[in-house]
Amino acid sequence: MDGLVLRKLGRRFGAVDAVLDFDLHIKPGEFVSLLGPSGCGKTTTLRMIAGFIDPTSGSIELDGKILSAPSGSVPPEKRGMSMIFQSYAIWPNMTVSQNVAFGLNLRKLPSDEVKKRVGAVLETVRMSHLADRYPAELSGGQQQRVALARAVVIRPAVLLLDEPLSNLDANLREEMRFEIKRMHDEFKITSVYVTHDQGEAMVTSDRIAVMNNGRLEQIDTPYALYSRPKTRFVASFIGRTNFLSGNCGNHMIDFAGFSVPLAMIGEEVTGGGPITVSIRPQAMKLSATEVPRDKVINLQGSVQQSAFLGETWDYVFQSKDSGLQFRVAAPPADVFQVGAPAWLQIDPAQIVPIAD
Amino acid sequence: MTSVSHPVSTTWSQDQPAKVRVPWHQRLQPANLLWLFLAGILVVLIVAPMWTLVVSSFTDAKTGGWTLHNYVEAYGKERHITALTNTLKMGAVVVVLKLAFGVPLAWACTRTDMPGRNFVRYSVFGAFIMPPYLAGVGWILLAGPNTGWINRVWHSLSGSTEPLVNIFSFGGLVLVTAIGGFFLVFVLVSSAFEMINSEMEDAANILGAGPFKTAMKVTFPLVMPAIIGSALLSFLGAIALYGVPALISIPARYPVVVIQLTEFFSFPLRIQVAAAYSIPLLLITAAMLGLQKLILRRKGYVSVSGKGGERRIVKLGRWRWVLFAYCFCVVALSVLMPLFVLLLAAFSDSWTTGFSFSNLTLSNFHYVLFEHSSSQKALVGSIGLGIVAATVAITLALFIAYIVQRRLIPFSGLLAFLAVSPYVVPGIVLAIGFYAAYALPPIALYGTYTIMALAFVTRFLPIAFTTSSAGVRSIHPEMEEAVRILGGGRVTALRHVVGPLLKRTLAGGWLLIFVPAAQELSTAIFLVGPTTRVVSVVLLDLSEEGELEKLAALGSLLLIIIVAVVALGMRYLGRDFMLRRS
Amino acid sequence: MKHAMTYVAGLVPAFLLAAGLAGAAEMTAGEKQLYDAAKKEGSVTWYVSQTTTEFADGMCGLFKKKYAGVECNVVRASGQVIFQRLVQELQAKAVQGDLMSTNDDGQMLQLKEQGALAQFAPENLKDMVPELRALADKENYWITSGVSPLVIAYNTKLVTEAEAPKNWTDLADPKWKGQVAIGHPSFSGSVGLWTILMNDLYGWDFFTKIEKNKPQIGRSVADGHNLVASGERKVALAPLPLILSDSILKKVPIGVIYPTDGALLPPSATAIMKDAPHPNAARLFENFLLGPEIAEYFAKDYRYPLRAGVPLAEGMRPLDSYKTKSIATVDGIKKLPEVQEKFRDTFGI
Structure with a gap:
């Protein structure tokens, strides 16, 4: 199988499973993020891919060749990958161009070829003018660019990125996200990106693998992940959401105070019994009067809290019948006073049943 | 139950091959053999000699069988026991003296506005460069009961014929031993003082404690671990020192263990008894280490950690001159006075005549450089052994520290333990172990530079290891991982990244070994x-032979060479490299 | 004329060469043979406690001058230390010393019994002072390589001749409290013999009395001499040649007392090790020790020359002009450990 394949990958530290039964297939040229809170096992997974940690179960293979297995692993230096580290790990004893040339020299490339490639990649990351500087003379963002250049210049089979932006300030981080995306679009290197920042993952990735407690929760495109989360964890970790408990009948799901026909829900649901759904604040709309529309759920109630976030309003709406509370996002023009009566419209297609 | 399609269900994960293996040739990292090889070297350097020492202490010299007789012979005489208790007594007093010298000086130089702090620092550093036996000779010149310069001045001033001070006494022995070793206390305690953040002291001030109370209740307790640690090392250094007792304890008639050991090494040669007799030194050391751990744990000391942060200097007012006077006394006793008389003697025809122009001569230098049969070669030998020992020890220690810090082989903690263990083996005991293990056939390294270099490397491995270990720890592992993921092995990482980054640290450690190795006597x-x-x-x-002028000349030459090397090092490393803990 | 000059100029080196050849020609056949073999070995290592380093270096220098091409290494330490080293080497089966010179011939007997010595009768034995030759091993396992009588030294600046002790027991006089220096029988060979002699003459009581005077105890026998020379101590046990050469040549304020109860005459002995790494060079050296060059060198340094017919230095008294005593080799070995032990007990070191 082409690409990077993790099969039932697991790593146990003492009695703790840092990673367990992790399955993932990354296609050649694909950019996949491992996203999750700290301690979820994403860095351990990345370091297993790099070869710094051996798995205790399962295996890792690249283009059909096994790299890691509990019985032993190909050492990192023989994997043809490269990595961008959280600390950048730019060698302070070498200049920018020496740093970038290092991997090429290890591959015993002729020196004019090395020079050409180093020049080209420094051009790409806009660092040519600083080629002879030492790392101590560079800013954080510049060091990051050097790290990027050093990693891509060898044209690695896989590029691994370990929270590369976590040490940068907010503005620079924004800029570097797009830089990384741009580099990926240019070189089409299979990339695995570890981050706890969903914004970073969304901007850069083709697909995002959300991890929790050493397990893979869901892997999908950024849009699918947001709009159709499959687990409570994914739904709450990516953006904000409302969880609603209900009961699933043959044709309808009954919630407190209202019911939704199964057919109107975007996902296919089988079986019956208790069910939890996620409704994003953006899947609802507040209005001052009732606006009866087809295939839309209308609830009467009032605004309990309001906060203005700049790009949106964040309201808490309480239903009159059931007392249920919903967080609703509204455009800046939709102004409601706290305590004002209001109607809440829910788009049933955006009600997503989730596994608890 | 509602079932939602499982998020991670994939079709291909089921058809996993039954046996997943990476071919061995792809897994192979040649560097792994290197780590094992290094572990082997440690066995040669440390385990084998110490093991031989213990085994031979239970071995019958004639039959080769198992016996306790060596212990009977070693401890069967009251005199032998006395030497042991004398040693402990001496060690204890030396520790008190060293602390009395080292701690106030360290405090004065790091935390106060005392004048002449740099002068004191450099002078203390001089105490490190001057080997204890040279300080001892200096003090014999100064305080010999009848002709010592101090006593002669005293005689002419007071008309008395009784000596004012007598170096050949218990007091003389402990004084000379202490001045030769308080440098270590100074360095360790200084760096502890420098690590204390003034905020801790400020907190006490805010709560109403005056400067004195703060010092007693906050500052000193915080440096206590450093003080206890340096006291332990001082004790070990004192009981294992050979040169000073050889010079002083025989005339002072104060037998100590090292002198007793030389008796076992004289005819009839009784290595096994010597081995048995040196076991208590090892046990005492182990006990002291245990005690140190116990004290530090019970008191719940947190190691002084963190960045130095902002350190406030204590304003002493008028007391600054009092403190300076004290520091000056210590420095004068330990360095200035003995060094001065030593140099004067080196340029004198006869040291007893005192200073006069007619008494000045260069003949002593001429003699030791060109006439004396072995001193020229000995100078080359000492410096050469210093260089070899320092280089090998630092290189070896770097690799071991790397293995230990990066946990490259199982039980790497054991390697660390081995590497620092020679610290607690007195030099003379180490020599007996090496002699027993390697001097005799079948290895028969007796009388070669090899056996001395091996022993020196072992002796100074702990310093090298501590330095390298701190260095490696300071390097982010990602620095090397970046090398490896780009295709370089661990050795490449060591050569191109770790080594260059630690250049200064390692060079500092090199000098810290070179200086004592070039002077090593025990x-x-x-x-x-x-x-x-x-x-x-x-x-x-x-x-x-009583050739003190010639001795002084040769000693001065050794000092000059060492100072030259250190001065080169300082140019390269900055002035305070040895007073700073890396 | 010009031609004549050239001729003369050419003659000078030729003459020198002839002189050199004549020097070589003086060698006996046996000596020549040893020299050739020694040159192949290249060097000789001499363990010595008999003399000071400076003096031994001088002897080595003479040897190298006479036998160009054979290096001479001196390793000098006090008697017991040298012996200890040799014993260590024997045990290590790595003998490095070719020959050894000591003031304690008891050590030689012990080594002979261990089978560690080589038998050798140097040609020059025939020219030795017969009395000195008689002190050596009858089977030629060692030769007598010197005699340095142990006498009393006093500082002439601090002590008048009248005040000075006359015999050994005077050293125990309380007036020398804090002013006596002696060596240690466990470090110095000749002090070991002296301790035996004193014990034989006066019983151990002599040492308990001396102890009350708080003597300074050095390691080597030369220690005491230096202490008196420097004025650190007023009187000491010391070897005669050191006192004479320092007082006469270096004008050091030190004088000799020939004790009326007998100066100790420890014969210095030199032996070749059986496993000597350079056996021929060792033989050549031992023969050289008995040769005319060393005899002269000894005489110049106020030592008793070993060869008959070599005049004594001015200021030296012939050996038979004062009372001397010596300890039989066998007695020395038998009694040494006991007095060493007693000494340690009495003096606490």
């Missing part, structure tokens, strides 16, 4: 052969 005394004599041994022989 380890050398039983291992030198006729063609491998080192300066320290030649100096001791000269002292035996």
